[in-house]
Amino acid sequence: MARIASLTRDWDAIVESSELVATDDEHDPEGSSTAFERAHVQSLLDQGRSHLADLDAALRRLGDGTYGVCERCGRPIAAERLEVRPAATTCVECAAARR
Numbered sequence: 001m002a003r004i005a006s007l008t009r010d011w012d013a014i015v016e017s018s019e020l021v022a023t024d025d026e027h028d029p030e031g032s033s034t035a036f037e038r039a040h041v042q043s044l045l046d047q048g049r050s051h052l053a054d055l056d057a058a059l060r061r062l063g064d065g066t067y068g069v070c071e072r073c074g075r076p077i078a079a080e081r082l083e084v085r086p087a088a089t090t091c092v093e094c095a096a097a098r099r
Helices: 002-019 031-064 079-084 092-097
Strands: none
Touching (some): 002 031
């Protein structure tokens, strides 16, 4: 949540600063870097929100007793995997099979 808040502040600052100047992303030499920075922060913000949603889903699974159970094969997900990826929904074998 702190990461999302920080990225939201960054996003707001980029938008605010671009409103203060007449930047034409297409013709201004600084425009392309501004557009890149805006897209980069938006991508990080989307990733942060997605990760938070994954963690919320993991908490729901914890509440209903399905946390740590592979959604594909029904076997337990290794504790080591859950330690590294608390929102994991598949065991290592099933995750590897998806690739």
